[in-house]
Amino acid sequence: MGHQNMSDYASIHFNPTPLLVVKPEIENLIKQAESCINVLIDSQNTPIELEDVSVGLKQTANILKVIDQAILGKISLYSAELIDHIISSSDHDIRYTATLSSSILAMKRYIEFTSLQETRIAYFLLDSLNTLEALLNKPITQEGDIIRAYLAHKSPTVSIEFDDVTPSKYVHQLYKANLSFLLDPTQKRVNQPAFSAVTTHLLNVAKDKPSYSYWMLVHHALGQLEHSFLSRSRLRTLIQIEQNIKQFLADPEHYEATATDVENIVYISISQTDEHATRLKDELGIEKEHISDDVLNQYAHQFYTMPDQSTITTISNILKQEITHTYQEIEMNYQTLTQERFQEIHRQISAIRNVLYILNVKESADDISESLLQLTSAEDIHDENNATRLINQLVQALNNLKIYVRSHTAKILQRVIKNPKIGLDELDQAYDILAQETQASIEFNVDQLVGHIENDSDNALPEHFTASFSELSGASLFLFDNNAIHQAFINCAKYTEELRSKELKLSLDDVKNILNVCASVENNLNAITNKQPIMPKMFDTALTYSQQLKVSA
Template sequence: MISSKQSHTAVNTISITNFDLTSLYLLRSEIQTILQTAEQHLSEFNDDSEQAPLLLDSVAMLKQLASVLQLISLHGGSDLAYALSEGMQSLYDKADSGDERLILSLAQGMITLSRYIEFVLLQETVEPSLLLEAINDIHSLIGKAAVTDVGNERFAADNYHYVSVANPAQNFQSVEDLGLNSDLLTTAYRAGLAVVLAADSSSLSDSDLKKTEVMYTACALIANQSKTLFWRAAAAVTQDIRKLLPLNEAKKSLYIFIDQQFQSYLPADDRRFADLVSFACKQNNNWANELKIQLKENQLDQGQLTELKYFLQGPDQKITSTINELIQQEIDAVKNDINELVNHSIPSEGALKSDSFQPIAEKLSSLASTLQILNLQQASQALRDSVKEVSSWLAPSAAELDQLLNRLMVAENAALTLSKSHTPTAQLQQLNNANISIHQLDSAYLDLIKETRQLISDLEHRISDFVDTLPTSKSADSTDNEALQDIPENLKLIAGALRFLQLTDAANTINRLGLTLENSELINSSSRVQSGTEKYSNFAKIADILLATDHQLSSQQLGQPTVKQAVYTANRSLTELFNH
């Protein structure tokens, strides 16, 4: 998703997608290597036309890259990679004459594609139209026709496997805003929802079939009133729902999402909105046909596109990371200078020369100017406030030193936040207290992740050791469950840590597992109700949940996106445990 502010946390989300970001993230380093190599080849050819054979290497690499991007359905990106490949080939064919305009256009295209990959990962959305200008610049120089669409028509050609929804908040209306009876409609929908979630085949009784028809009627009534993408999609996926049964876990999640939106429980920028539209477009009914037409017309306005183009033209991750490192070095130098003066240079009479702190004041002034250029106004002003005070210091008090350190921390946080805002998968912490160091908070988060993973590992080993000693029948001697008695309490601790780490879905799953096990015969030392085989099956489900949770923690620890399959696995195992 993308907001009108450049951050991972969308405030006013203007676009969402169900594109598989994990695939792109895993390919990112290879993509960057290909683009950097092609850029180097282009530079060497520009300096010496005898290096023209290098261009053919880039032609092959870029063509391969285009195929890979097409395979993962990164529309626009694949088109630009193909254009770059064809442009390199054209440059090679007329190597003797050279073409400065084409060289410049190719260089700009490589930068644009690299920035677009970063844009997609950072903002968690796709906007292929941002690449049209770069594609057509190359096409115009090699004699190819201009491209007019690299978005919605491609989504349709891929059978809407991935879609992008512009301005999702404008494409959803709450039931109450429509003046309808939300409680009555919710009850009608949930009657059918209970049927479809429990169905293990498409064969339904007459009573259950009527409930699913009422479920569809509730959605259709709202869709006729609202005419928004969301409710049309809801009507499309509930009409003749019997044909879609049984549902897998991912599809069940979508129908639960619809149920939640009857009461507007979740914001419209939830990624499942895009999943729902994608699923709805694949249906064969009038609602789906109307939805496809509406989706094609669903576009960002020119002002929003212009705002997004600023991102492609602005600093990238490498630049912002370097800036952050330089600023942190300057701040550390100021701290070291202060420490040297205060702790080692103040004479016995308790005061220094009137200009002793002037060099530090000059460094603060220079740093404040740098922050101002980076549009980090609050941090810049904080340091400017200290310049005059520091320049007049003779023997600063502890309170004065603390105030300066707090202002330096504001600058540290600002530079680190700037770097994180251009780093895919980086966690941008929401600070309720400006006097907290983001660096220290990040360290605390990592420590908590490590401790939580260690606790999960301990539980897994204890369960594994217990399962190895299980009897094979109910009549056999029962195994002492004492080692498992504190598992529910430990699961509560894990759930609390997950909430602090903002892994809400995982926290809810672990919490429900803990509540389920509190009075369960699985860890009741006096129980012989289940055989060893039955217990083994249930403990295997618990192990699946713990392993899926550990995977999510591992992804966050390594700064990688979480694979949705881990969440689905945990939820499926928990559901099976409930139903046992």
Template sequence: MSYQTSIHFDPTRLLMIKNEVENSIQLVENAVEHLVEDKTLAFGIDDALIQIKQCAQVLHLIEMPLLANIAAYSAELMQKIMQNPADIKTDQVVALTEGTTMLKKYIGFICLREVHVPQFLLDTLNVLEIALKKPISSEGAKLENYDISKLKYQPQSQITDLEKTIYIHKLYKYCLNNILQQQESDLDLQGLEIVGKYLVLHSHELPSKHYWKILNLVFENFEQIALNQPRYRSLIEIEKNIALFYQHPEQFQVTSHDLANALSLAISLEHPSSQTIREELKIGDEILTDIQLTIFAKQLYGPDYETIHKVVELISLELKTISRDVEYNYQNMTAEKVEKIKLSIQQLSNIFSVLNLQNIDHDLKQLNQNITLENIKENETFLKNMMKSILNAINFLDILERNYTSNHIKIKVNNTQISLDHLDHAYEVLCSESKNLIEETHKNLVQYLSEPNTELLNKSQIALKELSGAALFVNVQVLQQSLIDCSNFILLKIHKNIDLSSIHIEHILDVLASLDLMIDNLQNKQPILHSMFNVALASSHNLKH
């Protein structure tokens, strides 16, 4: 099983609450900003606190414990800050900001990439724990139950007899000091290798031998280790353990906590021995190596959907402005205006280059070389090509935005020839008109119960058939068929001159409600679940029997 499979995450449940969580985070951020600036409690700050607490509870319910803890600790820290608004501690505000920022970023990341990498959350969780004076979670917490007493792993490099020396502990302290100050050199890395070899040699046949073997692997490959605050704490714990070991080597017992942290460092390496340890202890691929984490870190800490959406919006607006200026004013174009257009296109071209859309960058640069007053005023072919290039650039921007949208809420593209802004507009119109037609049909059917007449049924039958087309447009064939069945049922009753009963009306309204819910989800960028249509399917089925 590949690690991509091990960390795969279905974001459906999280997408259903994502908007509410993000709104709650925004309320907290606004309230804290007001608190810092004015040293007073903002109106609505209590509601913001309640909402972030509710987010924590919901995240627990959907089995995301680390995210839930970050939300809960953020709420707890916010409450602590609110107790004394006149004396706000900067470190608490910084910790709270880090908590809410990571909540928002990580939720966006896992919904988009569909991977769950809780290793990214530890640093933020620790910051909140320190601010609240809680016990600090460690990197190796998930590994504490692994039994390494029967570990067969042996260091690959041969360790020959070394002279005993009292300076091993001092050497480690010296290397550690440079590491903590982020001033480590190749000499420090060599020093760690020496420390690891001595510890393996001196612990031979002692109870702590496995611990030192694992650390020797870490020290030999220390350049691969990605350092962060939790790992700095682990390295400091190792220093304490080295001191204890050299005081009483035979009596030294490593704790499960320290052993798990050492194990976590070892399996973070891309090394054959690390893989051997994983296989022996049956540690799954869901715990990623540092190199694998680096790949996902670029996505986690890169631009989020909101940033890309804003960038796309601004660039598209500029491109459409240029397009309108040329299309409607090309006959009155002046040399000065042409220069302004060329400057704008050049700047936009540079932005496309930064966005890594090199083909559009190249197209716009080529276009810019041919923009002249004469071409704009007299060359119809050039004008058409210019409009086409601008439209193409806008479409690529829409594709970029789609790439930052979760597959579960992404609008399906069946016609690759249609521009995406036209497709978005089509969905907006579809949702708006469908909502109006659903409301009108609902009103007609309810009115029919008190005033039965054929005209109301005719209107409803036609509307249901039209609405089935809306369901087909969004590719929900189950709902489309249910609406057609309802339409055909009403038509049959009209032909036979039979009135509809209240139960019949209730079944049809259930189908309408399913369509209404689907459109709400489309408008609110919520996932469309097939289970939503079970009621519609059952209700249309009941009409036939």
């Protein structure tokens, strides 16, 4: 197994910009993979595009490694290797197709989750990685692998008081029974007192034995089991403990836990939030940012259930069209609606309300529900007050829907809201119109600049340059909320105005500097269009170019 950093499993608030830059390409690759998987499942035939997916995943693995997403990159690489096996195999083993589908889904979820939360919790990928490793006959990555370097030449332990009890010959059977109960998917509850009783008995047997410190760690880890994040990797550790109990009780004097067993149990211990976990991390010199099981449990539901951005956008767009069409029809025809048409609209609004509930846009859904209860016939909606109230609720639902989409968009991709009184629909419209006008202005001025220098014109510099650059300074500030590009265009405007007033010509270097300022805006406009983060450093560079615009004395 390759070298891993502690940060691979840690919860680190980080800048997701590099991941967001490559996200659109990875998402396109994932869509292609999903399409191929559907063909594999439906027809049992291997689509020719699957080879392209394999190549793409291998390239993606290298990119992810470069941007410090090692575990995600490993899943991408192993998924490609699994595809290679599927292509070369004559029979279509459903295990391979199912594992590939699960791995692609894990990548999709993780990229979406990490981009939105600006938090890296690669532990969520461990189960998918282990499944790939098992199928490809690779060494299984243990959760404790990550702390191996911290345990070198150290014998970590915790010190917890425990009761003196007479060891029972049924300790092993009790652990097996509790483990079976825990592994039962219909139960999956922790009988905490029973696990604690088992470890207390084991400690009494282990007194003055070589494995005492190991069983003390087990006592601590299993004493917190009801609060633990029970991943499949964690459950494998619990299964291994059952085997360890069997071996220990057969020969207590000579039993010693393996290095892997110690690593895994220490990892579980430091993932708790009590004083023993804190002391253990301090003893080993492990970062404070190490993710706890409490944090894993906190984020798990969101990670496993959160819809991806593409799904959110598609659903919201369809719902937006439906809401807009419905309220516009009511607005225009509420006084003349027949009972039959009223019932159809009532059903449409009920469906809209239900989707809003599913999306957790609860405020609007509740308001609409209240109106639907009051509107029982066409005569009710003929009343102007009733119609107006329903229309306003539907319009508000549109804005709340925008807020929902915004809340599921990475922060650095969100458009800046300067005036909270402006509806998000109006804001988006303003952004889109201004972006189009800015792009058109950039293209026009670039063409004019190039033409002016190519024609080696002796004519005075056209007046529109100064006006255009002044307008672009304001537009750029609104679009990008960046002072550097704002000032860069002000510098361009002042310089061209000074040239005009002194009847001086633009030099080739002047044009290059101004073109570089324009290029920074054009590149970042393209980034916004492609749902990628803007690059503020481009604007810093643009400001530097604009500062080189100086009239010779």
